[in-house]
Amino acid sequence: MDVHVQEYIVKHIVVSLTGRVDAFSVPDLQVQLDAYLKDGSKHFILDLTLVQFLDSAGMAVMVTLLKRIKQIKGTMSLVMPKEEATRRILRLTHFDQIFNVADSIEAAMSSL
Amino acid sequence: MREDSLPQNAVQLDIPASLKYLHVLGSCLASTIACAQNVIDPEIVIYNAQLALHEVCANIMLHAYAHSPEGGRIQALFVLNPLSNSLVIELLDSGQPFDEGSVKEPDLAQGQVHGYGLFLARHLMDSVQYQRQHNQNFWCLTKHLTKHL
Numbered sequence: 001m002d003v004h005v006q007e008y009i010v011k012h013i014v015v016s017l018t019g020r021v022d023a024f025s026v027p028d029l030q031v032q033l034d035a036y037l038k039d040g041s042k043h044f045i046l047d048l049t050l051v052q053f054l055d056s057a058g059m060a061v062m063v064t065l066l067k068r069i070k071q072i073k074g075t076m077s078l079v080m081p082k083e084e085a086t087r088r089i090l091r092l093t094h095f096d097q098i099f100n101v102a103d104s105i106e107a108a109m110s111s112l
Numbered sequence: 113m114r115e116d117s118l119p120q121n122a123v124q125l126d127i128p129a130s131l132k133y134l135h136v137l138g139s140c141l142a143s144t145i146a147c148a149q150n151v152i153d154p155e156i157v158i159y160n161a162q163l164a165l166h167e168v169c170a171n172i173m174l175h176a177y178a179h180s181p182e183g184g185r186i187q188a189l190f191v192l193n194p195l196s197n198s199l200v201i202e203l204l205d206s207g208q209p210f211d212e213g214s215v216k217e218p219d220l221a222q223g224q225v226h227g228y229g230l231f232l233a234r235h236l237m238d239s240v241q242y243q244r245q246h247n248q249n250f251w252c253l254t255k256h257l258t259k260h261l
Binding site: 024053055057066084085093095 | 167
């Protein structure tokens with residue numbers, strides 16, 4: 001019998017955000033995400049656990065990343081914020097349906 | 113903006129139309145709402161009003177003043193109306209007119225990059241009105257503070 005074993009290690013980029021994710025702060029986030037994509041990264045977890053304020057500019061960055069991830073056949077998950085007001089915004093905009101969502105990084109990793 | 117005398121409890125701000133000042137408006141609005149009584153679910157009310165204000169102001173900064181490299185200013189007025197238990201936010205700027213017809217509802221099923229700003233403002237407030245007055249843009253946002261969310 002021949003046993004041929006191959007091991008694959010899949011790199012996941014976990015981006016944890018804190019505080020305000022808004023029109024003023026997202027340009028820096030976009031630059032960092034672009035750098036990872038350019039580097040060939042395809043699997044992302046956006047950890048919003050400690051996000052206290054999220055506006056439409058922050059949402060635009062998330063949708064942009066999702067569209068690019070789909071083009072390169074990668075994966076993307078969101079870890080939902082603890083802040084209930086922010087969770088409501090994600091439900092109002094149906095982001096909880098558009099994205100794969102989880103309540104922790106571990107849960108997001110295990111669902112991939 | 114009101115040309116008559118301001119109500120006793122009105123809070124008035126005049127800020128540069130720059131994104132880095134958005135949090136100043138938000139903080140002041142939160143403190144204003146904290147002065148209201150019998151607000152149901154105040155944390156959610158404050159967050160929602162802050163986000164609606166933030167979205168309209170970001171729209172003014174990025175679009176109304178898009179062709180004003182020297183920058184413009186935004187006048188903001190916050191008024192608590194104890195009789196109707198409501199918050200009124202008035203905004204005035206001297207930027208380009210807002211084209212209401214150009215705004216489309218976002219496709220919530222697919223997700224899209226643009227179009228959530230005014231959608232959020234309109235869903236988080238009870239009323240969002242826009243008028244062009246004397247070559248200026250006037251926005252009026254209203255929120256009832258004692259209504260269940």
